[in-house]
Amino acid sequence: MKTKIKLLYDTLLNEYGYQGWWPLSSAGYHAKDYTFPKNKNEQFEIIIGSLLTQNTSWTSVEKSLANLKKLKALDPVGMLKINLDILKSAIKPSGYFNQKSERLKLLAKWFLENKNTPTREDLLKLKGVGPETADSILLYAYKIPSFVVDTYTKRILLKIGLIDDSFNYDMIKNLFEDNLKHDYKVFQEFHALLVEHAKQIKKGKRLLLNI
DNA sequence: TTCCAGGCAATAC
């Protein structure tokens, strides 16, 4: 028998289709193509995108990424070299630019010094990287099946009654990971689908799914 | 104008 989690996945996929995350400045969304990132620079772009998108809309992040690209700071070496004040103005659209600029610099340094695939614990030691950002980096930059839980995820599960308010980040993460095959492609789609669904609900275009 | 957006760290209690 299918768990409610799997049913939710099938329903969302049927409703919205493949999401093609993580969007990249060069390739954009890339539905059904799970070969990204194709190189170290794309991997780094996902990492800094995951930091920039904290508590900020993706459209704001896209502006910041475009600014960084013009300044040749969308790769780790360029990020390390760029003047701090110029960096701050480049990422201004994403908010929290004082904190984020410092953390981007540290991420670039870390990325260049550590060539091996990081563990979740490695990532959580980095300044500005909490549970969601760590899982995003693992899942989208390194293709490791680590489920990403964001505020949307919790809100949707609450709404359909799969959890109550006492569930914390790790409990929700485990709920998904215990009920799904550990396939990074499924984890990537599922998280992206939850975000899309939440956006549709906010726009008032979708009602509660029948699950 | 107020609220919130693909959170996290520091501080308060």
Added chain:
DNA sequence: GTATTGCATGGA
């Protein structure tokens, strides 16, 4: 150990 607060911009 849990709860609260600051961080900052831009669009609805």
